[in-house]
Amino acid sequence: MQNGDSTHPWADLPAALSEALDKANKVAEDDGQLKAFTTSNAIDAPATFGIKSSGAPNAVLVTVSNGKADIKTGSTDEALFTLSALPEQWQEFMKQTPVAPYQSYWGMFGMNIKQAGIEVQGDQNAFAHWTHVWRRILEILHDAYAGPTPEDDQPEPDEDHIVGRYTYITSPVWGKCKVFYEQAGEGEQEIVFLHTAGSDARQYHGVLNDERMRQKCRMTAFDLPAHGRSFPYEGYWPGMHTNTEDSYVGCIAALIKKLNLNKPIVCGASMAGQICLAVAARAEEVGAGGTIPLQGSDYLNMERQWYDRSPYVNQALFNPEWIYGMMSPTAPLKNRQLIWHLYSAQAYGIFHGDLDFYFGGWDGRERMKGIDTGKCPVYMLTGEYDWSNTPAMSQATCDKIPGGKHQAMKGLGHFPATENPKVFVGYLLEAIDHIQKTRT
Template sequence: MSSSWADLPTALEGSISKLDELLANDGQLKAFTTSNAIDKPATFGIKSSGSENALLVEVTNGSAKTAVGNPQSALFTLSALPEQWEEFFKQTPVAPYQSYWGMFGMNIKQQGIEVQGDQTEFAHWTHVWRRVLELAHHAHCGPYPEDEQVQPDEDHLVGRYVYLTAPIWGRCKVFYETSGDGDQPIVFLHTAGSDGRQYHGVMNDARMRERCTMYCFDLPGHGRSFPSQSYYPGAHTNTEDSYVGCIAAFVKALGLNKPIICGASMAGQVCLAVAIRHQEVGACGTIPLQGSDYLNMERQWYDRSPYVNQSLFNPEWVYGMMSPTAPLVNKQLIWHLYSGQAYGVSYLDFYFGGWDGRSRMADIDTKSCPVFMLTGEYDWSNTPAMSQATADKIPGAKHKAMPELGHFPATENPEKFVPHLIEAIEHIQATRA
């Protein structure tokens, strides 16, 4: 079958006219391309490896249109093996084919993926080529089947501020929210470069409000929290001591009794650090989401690059880590949160190569602090296999892969995520009983 994808324009021939129609009428693409700064046409290509016949996309102020031809004059060209494009253009792609970023490799290394041409232009136009690829997918085989989501009529969260003092960061004015009146306190931690709004769906869930009293705070300098007193704009940093110290200070300030600590991505890693130092924090268990004992990744487009618009690049980079079937409004919320943070706050040095717990996993006492790891299958930065390998090093730890969820399970689809979360909570409670 993949041989039919050896020439991408030929494989898409029956849907190119539909693609042009979508390009002309798509509100998102118009929002991305309407700018007087686009003062001359910009063209990029999309093709199969080994072929010099490409789908060419010319972008002008407020519009985009396709042509077919040699990509030699394109600013850059997105290239992939025929069998990889075949997977991408299925109505519901399996991981990591839900996005070109996932196909590109990162921590799921694949041969055959290549960005040819100007790499900085590739980063400059990442929001446009991502949307064009989505529309090409939709034109060829229809939109992704979108999970249904009931829209709530009432919000149950209450927010306020508290002053915390953390190592390195010093005294900080931190925003937090709470909901629920269940017996089990649980503290949610957001991902790097985002804030606690990621957990609103979970914290409004009736099942969780009955079981738990939930808390979520924005790290200093993130979301609605103020920067630390030692902060220079663009110079946010994070270490295990500052992060764990901030969590411990929050638990102490609110007088929480044996809370569970749960967080994703960078916060999934710090959940492992909390498990190691649970007596210091006062935690009774941890639920690391999308976490592992060590993770490294080459980041060519550094998150503090002066050459790349971080408010466009950062949200695009993480957008492809989500399940393609997640409700669009939730995926757009993640995009919005990552686009709206301060310069340099999307600090990934802790997540990628900065935190290394490999030599300490066997020291975690899961009788005193049970660990239940959860990993969405669509995450290409921290795969279920990586989390399982970490869980295997922790005596008594459990791990579960979550189908139809990605890097932001609590935000992507709270309805699907909450049953996994409750299973982890009940395991921790039963283990400590």
């Protein structure tokens, strides 16, 4: 463990937050989200966790019981687990609008932005069990100290323009499946949207309803087999889902063919951002006329954790919490809550199985140079708050693609289409224009 600078103003976290702790406790008493997370007769004994600066003996202690959480200070000897970070890291986290990756403890903990000094001490299973509570407590402490992070404005719609229906497709590996798809728009440019791992196409409702997109494009978004509103595929066993390049590309190609789409642009984020690169490399096979990979790169590998497919951890709580901190802190709360809801709603093992592809299952490092961007232009977009696939990673991939383009997106994170559709569509239209102008 690395020790922090004992002279740093945040070396003693309880002291740095001293004026905010009483306020945080009062907020915690009536906080609707915290009450929703803690009200359960299954909590039959108090549980305490700590939050502290590295090397310091003092900690903020949080004791959770049925329907409440009490915040105090004391020794980590009382804690099941402790969230530890360097003083300067807590200082960044506690700014009113943190910069990436300090918008969440998960972001600080890191995947591809590895930071020294971050450590979860103590019972790791308890850390996973209580992830929803410690996340909310950190938000309450942040807001009590710095004030709430200002949210981006978002117009409230009164009308929906999306039509959804089912169709049958047959794809490699997965076989025959009844899948759900949605469409909107009257424009000439066809575009297919792909959702992230362990989620579904409701992520794109803001984009499908955007007037600018409806005028320019005929949009299609669909739920992968066994995801969201689509049915399980042939041979599916609950908990045994896995995703591969061939199954994924084949599924996209089958839908494009079934719906008789004419050289559509294919756009998707995260896992879907990676498959967009595979689609570009296999454009003739798929029938694609361009791709817009969001949060994508040619290879991503890291140590897997199994809390998202564990009999000892509630995945309906853990999965959405793990990805919640990948978003921009300025995104409207309603949109961040939608992402949380979608990740909580998927079937057991779906998220983990999709990550079989995302984490090491996709390797396009030697194939990017072969993409023909005349036939299938590639315009990559990456949100600045994403700590799993950073803008630098996407740029490094783009540099390998002859004629490829990449742009980092300000104020957006891992789920740009959902976090702030209004802002995202501005970037998206620029990418579509580029593809239309450069496609031969």
